[in-house]
Amino acid sequence: MTTPAIELKGISKAFGPVQANKNINIRVMPGTIHGIIGENGAGKSTLMSILYGFYKADSGEIFINGKKTEIPDSQHAIAAGIGMVFQHFKLVENFTVLENVVLGAEDGAMLRPSLAKARSQLKQLAEEYELNVNPDAVIEEIGVGTQQRVEILKALYRQADILILDEPTGVLTPAEADQLFRILGRLKEEGKTIILITHKLREIMEITDTVSVMRRGEMTATVNTAETSPPHLAELMVGRKVLLQVDKVPAKPGEMVLEVKNLSVTDSGGVQRVKGVSFNIRAGEILGIAGVAGNGQSELLEVLGGYEFGTGEVKINGHSIDLTGRHSNGQTRRDRGIAHVPEDRQREGLIMDFMAWENIAFGYHHDPKYQKNRVFMDNVSIRADTADKMERFDVRPPNPMLQAKSFSGGNQQKIVVAREIERNPDLLLVGQPTRGVDIGAIEFIHKQIVALRDQGKAILLISVELDEIMSLSDRIAVMFDGKIMGERLPDKTNVKELGLLMAGVAGEAV
């Protein structure tokens, strides 16, 4: 039997009273791809941070290639042959690829020899692993997928034999993700060991050899990928059976609720983010907008939500709404019956330092039923309302006096969704409803959105998760570079076609 490339024995780590990792044991064989899957907050990132020297474990041992290794900081991790590709790239935007690769691994005070050496090595690596990147391209001018390849090159340049990738596909189009997987496959053939951290079951099934499941700081199982299935993994992650597919009856579209004509948005930097977009949503249907993050979807939501300016025409229930921001803001939109679950709950949807009850009133703090009189708010009734909503939306713990930041991502999102859906809006804007949300809560939130649709409400869903768009939408529009590339029906399209539209390829613009 060969020695494992990585072996962790009895790793535990606590933050204050929270046990982030409990007695974790894991063996990763050399030349394999090992997946680590688990919900947000299950302890995946903590475990990898320990392996990469960001945190020190309270107890436990790390063996690299059979040798007991202390990793007090990332320098030691690199020396032990571990490379890490973070979810948020750590690249200097205005440096070239070559400069980024060399950064921190220069040979001496003078740059020139290091750069020359790196250039020849990069060429060699590119040939060996099919990792083609122009070494003289500036980072801010190359695509996200290429930037990720630079991160991988950085690790390889530092002679990494073990590569850890943290949620690597979050920012990629399906095609780019496929490309990444091909590269990973190639790296595996060359004998590199790869650890893939993800919450996407599909990726685990597609590329890993073995998979470990984490739940609440514990390693619940390690299985051969070939011997498992997505429902089985989901069950291991959540601890109960979950419905992966959304159950819904066909839509019964009614009256026109939202009409958008030729809508454009130019941001404060003068860049046009949304370029003459037109679409309609009827009562009782969900329009999903797919696309890679940063193609104008955020601005579209913001202008409909009333806090970004635009030109064009938007009608809600036949009434034009002001897009210049002069006569409108988030409040006037709410008065019109538009509710909005924003893309980024921590930056927009919630105030993290506010308590749950203060967040339930957020945006609706002018509601007469929340006022005691003209001057004072009725905090007691808001708290009662919050307790009620928390119970019906199964927010845990159901304590209105806890600060938003002390809830898990899924429960934070449930607070936002409860606040917006309970307003019984005509139109619900939903951005990334399940980003950073655990599987159990995803199931719940999807059900709520479909239930609202079935009550005859119009829903605009924006998500970068193609699976989510495919399973929830009644119609799918794809956005690329501020334009809608095309509209498809979910049962008459597939991931491949949508992926091409997302990349701006083919598709006749409508």
Next chain:
Amino acid sequence: MEKMPKWADIFLIPVVSLVLAAIFSAIVILAIGEDPWAAVKLMVKGALGSTYAWGYTLYYATNFVFTGLAVAVAFHARMFNIGGEGQAMLGGLGVALVCLYIPWPHWSLALIGASVGAALFGAAWAAIPAFLQAKRGSHIVITTIMFNFIANALLVYLLVNVLKPVGMMEPATAKFPKLVQLPSFRDMFSTADTIMFRGAPANITFFVAVAACVVVWLLIWRTRLGYELRAFGHSESAAKYAGIKPTKIIMVSMLISGALAGMMAINNVMGEAERLVLNAVEGAGFIGIAVALMGRSHPFGVFLAALLFGFLYQGGAELALWTSIPREMIVVIQALVILFTGALDNMVRMPLERIFFSLWRKPAAKPAAAE
């Protein structure tokens, strides 16, 4: 990372900070060859030892409550108002105009009139930087601090050229009429046989300051405006999402802040000097920043911190009077307190949190869910 319980956060950290400041002050006093223990005794006696001493301590504390509240209110909306000094100067101008040019029949009406005048003038002085911040993005810290200098220049001009009575030698207004003199603590608390607070400047404004604390508390935590203010202060992006208008919040929070700073003038101009002089504010505007920091921008905390700084001010003055410790050294001690309680908050907090958790690990097995 789990946090310490609230009581430890609110009481333990300031107390430890104060103890550290005291230790460093003691070292400084030792270094110049004086006895720190004697200095402490003198300060306590001079600031708290008699009704006279209390009268001074509370007088200073009243100033600091107003300027501290001013900084605190703005801070809830994440506006750093450094212009308390200038706003209080202008407040003084408002008080002087109200007292000199309106014939008040009774001091109580004059008090109301002067409060309005002080608040209006203070608010007006904060309005310009607020407008520049809201509409032009000029940083409030820069503009408010500049406005302190402008206020000073304006006051010099007015006192020298406009308001100075003919034939007077110093740049000051005439004395206010007798009818608008506010009752001092001596008038209020002395009985037929014992005179309390003899010669001390503390006056009825102290109770106005206490009322201001209550009003500010209600405003911040009980009204819709306070809710919007705090929301904006915590997250501007979220506030925009909710439809809270940034311009409105910046203007309103700064106007309230300026009004509170201006109201300090009721105490020092109307209650004590009974005329407007140059330098009437004496740096209270800046002390207000330290008071708000130490008081965690909470009105009750501001009140306690103002008392502490009142004690330091009065105790320090006594120290300068009776020992050979130079006046500058008093400023050093006050600065140490500001440094430790305000600026170095995290220096104390982090080790304390660590100690706290190593001691508390077992009892805290059930997470501190109760707030």
